[in-house]
Amino acid sequence: DAGVTQSPTHLIKTRGQHVTLRCSPISGHKSVSWYQQVLGQGPQFIFQYYEKEERGRGNFPDRFSARQFPNYSSELNVNALLLGDSALYLCASSRRAAGNEKLFFGSGTQLSVL
Amino acid sequence: ELKVEQNPLFLSMQEGKNYTIYCNYSTTSDRLYWYRQDPGKSLESLFVLLSNGAVKQEGRLMASLDTKARLSTLHITAAVHDLSATYFCAVDPSTGANNLFFGTGTRLTVIP
Numbered sequence: 164d165a166g167v168t169q170s171p172t173h174l175i176k177t178r179g180q181h182v183t184l185r186c187s188p189i190s191g192h193k194s195v196s197w198y199q200q201v202l203g204q205g206p207q208f209i210f211q212y213y214e215k216e217e218r219g220r221g222n223f224p225d226r227f228s229a230r231q232f233p234n235y236s237s238e239l240n241v242n243a244l245l246l247g248d249s250a251l252y253l254c255a256s257s258r259r260a261a262g263n264e265k266l267f268f269g270s271g272t273q274l275s276v277l
Numbered sequence: 278e279l280k281v282e283q284n285p286l287f288l289s290m291q292e293g294k295n296y297t298i299y300c301n302y303s304t305t306s307d308r309l310y311w312y313r314q315d316p317g318k319s320l321e322s323l324f325v326l327l328s329n330g331a332v333k334q335e336g337r338l339m340a341s342l343d344t345k346a347r348l349s350t351l352h353i354t355a356a357v358h359d360l361s362a363t364y365f366c367a368v369d370p371s372t373g374a375n376n377l378f379f380g381t382g383t384r385l386t387v388i389p
Contacts, residue, residue: 196375205281205365205379206320219376253319257375265310266375268320 165189167256167269175275176244184239184272188256194218195237196266197229198253206253212237213260241274249276279304281368283380290356291388298351298383300366308369309349310377311340313362320365324351356387 168187176182188195194213198206208221212231226242235256241248251273255266280303290296300309311323324333326342326349333340337360339352349366363384367377 194375205367205381206377207379208376211375221376255320255375261371261375264375265322265325266377267322268312270319 167254167267169252169254169269169272171272172270173273173275175277177277178244178246180244180276182241182244182274184241184252184254184274185236186239186254186256186269187236188254189267192256192258192267193235194257194260194264195231195235196255196257197237197239198255198268199223200251200253200271202250209239209252211260218260244276246276249274279368279370279378281366281378281380283364283366283383285383286381287384287386289386289388290353292357293355295355296353298353298364298366298385300349300351300380302347302349302366302368302378304368304370305344305347306368306370307342307344308371309342310367310369311349311351312365312367312379314365314382315362323364353385356385358387358389361385361387 196211197209200206210229211219215231229239231237251271253271254269257264309326312320324340329344331342337354363382367379
């Protein structure tokens with residue numbers, strides 16, 4: 164079975180641009196979460212979507228937005244990129260929204276903002 | 278705000294030795310996760326601890342949870358080079374979402 168897949172794997176943008184990151188969860192998983200991992204730190208929660216509805220939002224500015232599609236895949240959008248947005252963006256999926264759920268992480272998208 | 282602290286941040290140990298990584302957190306929670314991350318790679322789930330006193334073991338790694346002390350430990354027995362990686366603990370504050378708060382990680386290097 165395929166794991167969580169993310170695209171693209173690497174991306175280089177300049178300040179002020181917009182970026183869209185994509186995630187396909189494991190088959191049968193209805194929950195997708197997004198995390199930002201800055202070099203040398205632990206991942207930080209951005210969003211969770213379950214059944215196409217937002218279930219949780221971390222402490223990130225409105226420049227960050229996301230959505231989930233009927234096939235449970237998800238997009239993370241970041242507008243007006245800043246240098247500080249450079250990070251590894253991780254997508255994680257689980258079967259349910261919460262509870263005793265193990266999160267399965269994708270390999271991430273490495274975003275560099277110049 | 279929930280804080281998750283790990284120590285040590287860096288750990289260099291010789292093969293065959295034992296050591297413990299500590300994870301302290303600042304709010305009530307009975308769900309704690311341990312992950313492993315190799316350089317340039319994603320996160321691999323190691324353990325899910327769901328109640329006070331929970332203990333889980335897999336190979337040379339053993340994790341435990343004390344919810345009253347708000348402390349989890351990851352014990353490494355007879356370390357081998359393949360265990361070199363960064364280890365993260367993560368706490369679920371039970372907000373109804375899969376919103377995990379991660380520690381800063383412990384970078385483990387096992388020296389042959």
